[in-house]
Amino acid sequence: MEKNFKKFISGYLQNDNIYFYWKGRVALYALLKAMKVTKDDEVILPGFTCVVVANAIKYLGAIPIYVDVEKNTMNPTLESYKKAITPNTKVIITQNTFGLSTQVDEIAKMANAKGIFSIEDCTHGFGGTFKSKPNGTYCDAAFYSTQWNKPFSTGIGGFSLVNNQELIVDVEKVNDQLQKPSIKEKLVLSALLFSREYILNSSNYWRLRSFYRFLSKHNLVIGSSQGSELESTEIPDGFFKGMSDVQLKKGVNSLNDFDNLLLKRKENATIYSEFLNKNNKYHVDSELFNDHSFLKYPILVRDQNKFDDLARKVKIELGDWFCTPLYPVKNNLEKWDLNAESVPSALYLSKHIENLPTDTDNSFKVIEFLKSNINELI
Ligand SMILES: Cc1ncc(COP(=O)(O)O)c(C=O)c1O
Structure with a gap:
């Protein structure tokens, strides 16, 4: 199953170095770990993002440094990233906000020249391009989300793309520590995928969406974010998990269309x-x-x-x-x-x-x- 899924994604991104995870945020955490981000290192990111991006940085004891965005692109400029750099900067994260990347080639080049790693947050941007190359192909690495409302869905899920060959060994070493999703987690996810496909419709959408968000917040069901991720900067138990076969199978089906x-x-x-x-x-x-x-x-x-x-x-x-x-x-x-x-x-x-x-x-x-x-x- 993983082979088929990987083949399609590799074809799209023109690169074989793809790694699958339980969620996109786990892929980011693995990349930061492979880049040896540690206590008091600074990671620059857009100040217009999802809290789980900042969490992945905080889980490693590092410091998120936020840069403002432009109103027309909803992304930071090259100049604003440059201004935020200090001797402690280890990584710069760019983002495809709502599916738009901005100056990502120049940002990656600038980071590289300064010995800083670059990561592209492509959680919104799979399928999109920047100057004719697929999103995710300019920085040292990129990560993608396959959560419910993303470009294509595996229920929850994510993957990374590693462009910098020197990082591959470290990413694979970090991945050796991934836990396997439990049988219970896989069953719950299968039930959610089934409900989404066969029970959710336009007349019950609002009620079911509120109910799902309530259950997810209180950790009663697998959700996009556990309550603790929205309240604390401590890494939750069982965070570092790989992608399950349930997700891989769903991914192959979702990509058809x-x-x-x-x-x-x-x-x-x-x-x-x-x-x-x-x-x-x-x-x-x-x-x-x-x-x-x-x-x-x-x-x-x-x-x-x-x-x-x-x-x-x-x-x-x-x-x-x-x-x-x-x-x-x-x-x-x-x-x-x-x-x-x-x-x-x-x-x-x-x-x-x-x-x-x-x-x-x-x-x-x-x-x-x-x-x-x-x-x-x-
Ligand atoms: C900009 C951004 N980055 C990262 C993520 C995390 O992706 P995932 O939910 O797959 O962990 C999200 C959330 O959906 C997001 O909107």
Whole structure:
């Protein structure tokens, strides 16, 4: 099973050095460990990300150093990474935010020249490209997520791509310590995959999504994040796990339709962008389109709560990704060494962002909704 899955991914990324994990965050942790990140080393990352990225750094006793993002790309610039470098910088993490990478070639080159490792967070960006090369191929290494709402899904899951040949031995040595998922974990995941495929539908989506998030927060079911990951910077028991056969099998099936899905995402994004542009609202510039794989389409609204209520009434499934600079944690960001005031653009974006679905068959309905609520958009 692993062979088939790996073959497809290797083909896509044009590289055989692929390693599978229980989640994307575990892949990042393994890469940082292989890069020998340790206590008091600094790791630079965007101040507009998921808290589990900061966790992987904190689990090793290292210090996350956040850089602000640009409002139009939702990514940091080369210059802002450069300014954050100190003699303690060990790694720079770039990110494909919502599927967009920015200056990743220059950032990787700059890091390399300074003897700093670079990692591309491609959890949103599998299938996308940067200057015609697949996302993940410029830095020393990259990691990807195959969690529920990612470019393709294995339920939960992730993998890494190692481009720097000198790192391979260390990554494989670190991987020797991976635990195997338990039978119970595999059974629960199989049940979740079954429910998602055969029970979830548009009429029960909201109730089941809230119920799943509640169960996951209280560790009653395998979720994207355990409660403790959102409250503490201590590594949870059993964190360092490999990918199970259940996930590998699901991965092979999910990839069958991947190219069509990617095409659909781009078509829907074009429709949204044209509408937003015409109405002078925040939108992704057409010049960024070539490099964007549009896992979600970000828009900005005046009042997130009001907009969510309006969308729920007409059963439009909006995403809330990055409604805080360290999604989904809203309070006590100092625990992760982030002063939100130090990333003002990320903070502004987080207070106004909503994510439009790009995998929908009904972008017309989304456009009608946006039209009816045009004054709510920024
Ligand atoms: C930007 C970013 N990086 C990393 C991750 C972690 O991926 P995973 O949930 O597979 O651990 C996420 C979360 O989904 C994310 O949004």
